[in-house]
Amino acid sequence: MSSVIATDSLTKRFPRVTALDRLTVDVQPGVVGLVGSNGAGKSTLIKILLGLAPATSGTARVLGLDVAADGPAIRERVGYMPEHDCLPPDVSATEFVVHMARMSGLPAAAARERTADTLRHVGLYEERYRPVGGYSTGMKQRVKLAQALVHDPQLVLLDEPTNGLDPVGRDEMLGLIRRIHTDFGISVLVTSHLLGELERTCDHLVVIDGGRLLRSSSTASFTEATQVLAVEVAADDGWADHAGRADRAGRTADPEAAVREHLAAAGLTVRAEGAPGEPGGRITLVEIEGDGTYDTVRDAVAGLGLGLVRMEQRRHRVVEVFHDGDTDGGGGHAAAVPSARTAAPTEGESADAGAA
Template identity: 60%
Template sequence: MEPVVVTEGITKDYGSVLALDALSVRVDPGVTGLVGANGAGKSTLIKILLGLIPPTGGGAQVLGRDIATDGAAIRAAVGYLPEHDCLPPDVSASDFAVHMAMMSGLPRLAARERAADVLRHVGLAEERYRPMGGYSTGMKQKAKLAQALVHDPKLVFLDEPTNGLDPAARDEMLGLIQRIGHEFGISIIVTSHLLGELERVSDQVVVLDGGRLLRASRTDEFLDATGALLIEVLGENAQTRMIAALTDAGLPASARGTMLTVEAAATGEREVHDLIRDTAAGLGLGLVRLQADHRRIEDVFDDAQGPR
């Protein structure tokens, strides 16, 4: 499988800020989450890969093309959804998408057909003739997504596409990203500082912190089971009573939010399950949930504190 992006020691030094620090990473086809706090270097990396700003050091290839010499060809083959609002307020989404398609080389008729298709796919079919200045934030993000897709790119960069969206619009955008990547077969690199949402849609994750690579791997490798169990019980003082009873039974438990966790690795899993079930029943508590605990992407930041 040929990678869609390869970086080799990419550095970007603004003098007062080292935005990227010798970043080497390979991104395979599919949906890739590029995660990190604000200022981690995500937007800078995308702009370098698009050939919009030069790196201070290192190099990269996008779809097999060198960013130093093939910037125009890269931009013709990829789509880009910028983080900040960039839509002309007095232009309709239809006219804007048609214009962007023609800018990418499509003839007018093909551009109109393609624009109608992508606006329908992103959910703007009924609103496509309205001026975009009257759009909600969610509609503006959909219009930006449509223009990124209108020329049928092989790869799209989505920079914080859920930024400023309410929960319903955020879920809709994440659903669109998953559909584009998995049903349309377009590779996606999507950035976010909200780690949990990228766990839901990404095939692989690249984690940046302060311009450095913390980890890059498949999402399911991030979310491997930890050997612990998550338990949720209902009843009067349920959590406190359950923790005390399990600890007395030789299975130390601790609180995590409204649930509790126990280590299952030390003894057989079936014996632990039976003990938890019997303990809850003996206390007259409702056992609502008993499942394997999984790592979260944010655990990578905790793991990295020592080496840094």
């Protein structure tokens, strides 16, 4: 299949800063994640791809069209959802999206029909007739997504679509993004500073930092070395006595230790996230070796008579990819350790604790 986006030594320099530095990527149809910390050059790249800002040097092609020469033709076939707020509060979602459809060149009747369809697909129903000012952040993000899809583009560029969303809204948005490709047949370029949320959604990940390409590969190759399952269990007050564990060595009275022992016996690689008593002491990290790992953990916890508080895939931050690059070949979980040891909670912890 032909490339959706192809850049060759793309460079963008501003008077003070180099936003993109000889970036060469080749993006195939599908859902592609563009990951980078704030200021890594994601938004600059999108502007260049839309033909709105000239590159300092290098070339870029979108849907086979040159960004420098065919800007209008590209913008007719591409949808764009900006990172920032862009909705006037006093108009309804329907009015706004119809207007944007007409600005894409759709006739009035088609604009209304497409608007109704698109708003339904992004999950806005009766509320679409109310002024946008009263919407929640999640609904506003859906309207922003709808205006990017309303003219049925071949490619949508989504700039930080999960920004400001709660964990549930985040998961719904990611599911929607997945459907844009699987159900609607539209290729997606989605940016985020969270690698973890993109690795579940995207087929391919491009990681940039300081305008330079760090890594561009399929999602599978990203995650195979770093997939870790965080498990937290809880015991009733009388669990140790009831299960008759107190008469064995005193240390096994600890439910976490019991789980770890059990899972290690089942052949899984297990470790505690932190020392006992520390914030991470109650979390057990299990390396995922396949879908069966989830069942093994569930059965082990149930077999021990414990309550399973949560079981989640640990999300990684972009910084871990940098460590991954530094310590290439340094072992499976080398990438995940730095974030677990630092004081700052990983994104997965803060986000998923609320969802659990």
